[in-house]
Amino acid sequence: MKYLTSVSLLALSAVAAQAGGIERSHSPYAILWEKGNYVELSYGRVMPDLTGERPVAPGVSLGSGNILEDFSQVGLGLKYQLNSNLDLAIVFDQPMGADIAYPGGLISGPAPYPIAGSNAEIETNAITAMLRYKFDDSWSVHGGLKLQRTKGNVELFNTAFPGGRYAMETSSETDAGFLIGAAYERPDIALRVGLTYQSAIKHDFEVMEGFGPGAPTTAGAMEVETPQSLTLDFQSGIAADTLLFGSLRWREWSAFDITPPLYSSIGSSDPQNPNNALVDYPRNVVTLNLGLGRKFTENFSGMVSIGYEKANDFRTSNLGPHNGMKSITVGGSWTQDAWKVSGGVSYIKFGDAETYAPVSGQFADNDVVAVGVKVGYSF
Template identity: 35%
Template sequence: MKKMLMGATALAMVGGASYAGGIDRSGQGVNILFEEGNYAQFTYRYANPSVTGTNAIVGNSNDVAQSFSNLSFGYKHEITDNLDLALIYDQPFGAHIHYTDGPLSAGGVVGLPFDGLAEIDSDAVTALLQYRFDNGFSIHGGARALKVDGVIQSSLGILRADSDFDLGGVVGVAYEKPEIALRVALTYATEVKSGLEGVNAAAPAGAQERTFDVDFPESVNLDFQTGIAANTLLFGSVRWVGWGGFSLDTVDGQWVNFDDDTITYSLGVGRQINDKLSLALQFGYESAGDRPTTTALAPTTGSRSIGLGATYQINDQLSVSGAITYAQPGDQFFPIGAAGNIDFNDNEAWGGGIRIGYRF
């Protein structure tokens, strides 16, 4: 039962983490540490947001949030009865925004010679060790290497840049009581200072090289679960990310600025249906930030979501899981001077994913 219910709760996160605040994408979870024995998993996520801004004077900005996908892979190895190693690859941060019409597009009232756009991608590799004491407590920690690249188009020009891998740290503590399926885990990740190099291809004096730093924020994850009835599990999480003060600055000016930290909550229930199948239902909520937004990169604030996940245990080693999530991003607006605001209201997003797990 433990393996199946953990699979179902993990899949609620596969669909649910695909549309979050700031430019958060993966949630940077470490739950693979708590899988039994030696275990590997592959996860694919896809999100299809529909975000449109309206302005009665200068026209609408239609479908500004673009569809995107991300991948993750994890491997956990039991070194001794008390010591485990985990390696995780994920794509934790990203932005996919494109203003193809309306005031922030080429020829709009803002006066851009090209569409407002942000395409930011990232890759991270995390190495963790976990030591389990004999009283139910454990500690885990390690290092995370982060690499980012992308392009931003704004009134400042066209900035293309990338970084090498830069390092941060991860540390945490957990408590487990297996007889009632209880687990509480707290994980802290430090900020990662990324040194980027690139070119402003549309600087006033022509293409100019740019070198700058971006501090990707620290975060805290609290994950919990407990049995509440036979074959039934209550689970949830709280994630805080220090997006407030996150900025991208060059000699051209400030390209990106976020004012608000984000706190994302989830709560769900998992149920083993039979020896092969388990299901999970999850609700999510993210607190809204300030209005108006300080960057067109963030046309929504906060969200509400509901997700359904299922895990099918093919045999003792192999499991396949799938999930789907529906989210309603919170309303936001962006001021554009005398023409008023671009109002982003009543938007939605669909997310889904698949996970394949194999136990050695």
């Protein structure tokens, strides 16, 4: 059952790559349930297709082209058994990110999309150090500290801006958060139910921003809070060599807001974006994943899972125009002696979205394919 558990966690991580705001990974604590001493390396490739259009006349629209860049995810984890009751783990991952690029000069219809050429990037790297203490074979608690380093930049082109261009760059900031949780297990039926809280992390950025060809020129400050979350993870054997698994995850995305002071000062014509935020999410998000794993041979196990995130009733930023999602993931895990290799592929269907005025685009029928592989070694 432990091999089925490993591939199920890989599947849930793959789905996280495009679920809920800018989150790309979410469960660094999962490695704590590996047996003994263990090290792993993971790699994922995410290939999104996100296009929209802006109607300008009956039967005539301006097309955006594909605005999301393909990106890769890497992760590294080490888990060490200090004694029979206490485990230590250290994980490097990339929990948040964005790679937006509206094709420049693309003409679809009578003119280019209003913000053609605009682009934005968010980079986040994190190291999480955790301990897990087992009271007995059933009950355990876990917790740790996370250091997260984040930076970002954006460049927007629009004839409504002074000089037709806005640009902003942030400083690189490193700040800390924590996680804490507990779990109940019954090893005889591969049952585990765990609840984990991860705190918000606040970054106080120095920003340089400005309008026109020579931007940025103005220095300022901006606070951004990456959201707190609460996750219920569960699994149970339901038949010989068959595992049911899943998770229910809540995130406070309503606390996430990127509002540079100079950009905000030009105001907004959209009542759903009164502060003229570059990116915000006025609703919190709940994501559900549910799957089945099956051990086919002594060495090979497979799984399939589905994911769902409800669309909310609000318009979105032009730098994140999707709203909710549905997903399916298929994967497998091969073990040989101390080695374990897991892989999976996810297909994710974006929910339709309408973006803020004055560039009110409609983004529909979009999707993403994500593939991942993880190599683990027990020692």
